[in-house]
Amino acid sequence: MGQVKVELSMSLDGFVAGPNPSLEEPLGAGGERLHEWVVRLASWRAPHGLEGGETGPDDDIFAESLASTRAVVMGRKMFSGGSGPWADDPKADGWWGDDPPFHAPVFVVTHHEREPLELQGGTTFHFVTDGVAAAVERARAAAGDRDVLIAGGADVAQQALRDGLLDEVQVNVAPILLGSGTRLFGDGAHGAVERIRAIDAPDVTHLTYRVRA
Amino acid sequence: MGQVKVELSMSLDGFVAGPNPSLEEPLGAGGERLHEWVVRLASWRAPHGLEGGETGPDDDIFAESLASTRAVVMGRKMFSGGSGPWADDPKADGWWGDDPPFHAPVFVVTHHEREPLELQGGTTFHFVTDGVAAAVERARAAAGDRDVLIAGGADVAQQALRDGLLDEVQVNVAPILLGSGTRLFGDGAHGAVERIRAIDAPDVTHLTYRVRA
Secondary structure: OOOEEEEEEEEOOOEEEOOOOOOOOOOOOOHHHHHHHHHOEHHHHHHHOOOOOEOOHHHHHHHHHHHHEEEEEEEHHHHHOOOOHHHHOOOOOOOOOOOOOOOOEEEEEOOOOOOOEEOHHHOEEEEEOOOHHHHHHHHHHHHOOOEEEEEEOHHHHHHHHHOOOOOEEEEEEEOEEOOOOEEOOOOOOOEEEEEEEEEEOOOOEEEEEEEOO | OOOEEEEEEEEOOOEEEOOOOOOOOOOOOOHHHHHHHHHOEHHHHHHHOOOOOEOOHHHHHHHHHHHHEEEEEEEHHHHHOOOOHHHHOOOOOOOOOOOOOOOOEEEEEOOOOOOOEEOHHHOEEEEEOOOHHHHHHHHHHHHOOOEEEEEEOHHHHHHHHHOOOOOEEEEEEEOEEOOOOEEOOOOOOOEEEEEEEEEEOOOOEEEEEEEOO
């Protein structure tokens, strides 16, 4: 049976996006810096159709995650383009282009019923209107013995944590302070987690925990 | 010249104390679990007059910090006993006993003028009424070429960070989720930090950053 995982990049002060998201800065002021470490990796570039890129411990971790993931869950804002103003258009086709980097079924948690959107390269977006648990359940069925990745945003990740849907959480701690924005961990998640590993890559530290059921 | 450091234990979800502090639970509900890793260490027990204790990477880190620290800064609540109700008594003698574990001058940030309180074992509490920066300055003068440790609470640490008084921050990430309480990092700290090291001890991961001036 595969695992249900959350993997998100977080600033040292706990944010997964900065303040005031906009069309120009969908991850808020300074939020793009959370992902600087990943967009330069060879294993990130390849599924985006780009050559080259860095190798090393960060790349190994990202490649490992890609290889083990067979289905993805995300919130509607992440599908339709960050937290920007256009995210309120339920019919928006997202900002992932014709050949999204997932190459897997993606289950979008939304209030708006919609037919599946099949794109190039093996990515099909399915729209799930009955909640995060239902989206995770459908993703688990699609993933078989491989993993389900909850890609974000923070609200979907938090709800999965609170509802006991998660097996693992990986926090990629970026060496920045964002000061405000969207926190990865809001209030309300209780209990112990079990540290699996901490990998100290050149910039970013990857902390992986098993969530106790 | 010594460094000005903050070293605090934080839950994975960002809290240095749980909710609802009380006389029985001065660190709030569940907050004591943040410090389970440290109270069992040989290097913690020795300055508290206790024998035995664990050795290993956690102990090495704590012993290193003790050896390099020559002066301490703390807030009034930490001096007088957590965030509990008795913390509002400006004349309280603190809860550190006759022989506090600091064995160094401690500069307490408070609104209440008071003569220094000299106790056994080399600990003298000095009361500083003109702010965090003034307390850090006095501690630097006392520390000489060794380090100043800002021991807490979170409000003093946050102000030191915002005011550019810090050289280093070490976050000891404990594998628990507290859900609510006092956050180590509030809103308002901006900028990049530089990762110095991440040490993956058995339970707790120690993340150390240089704060860029």
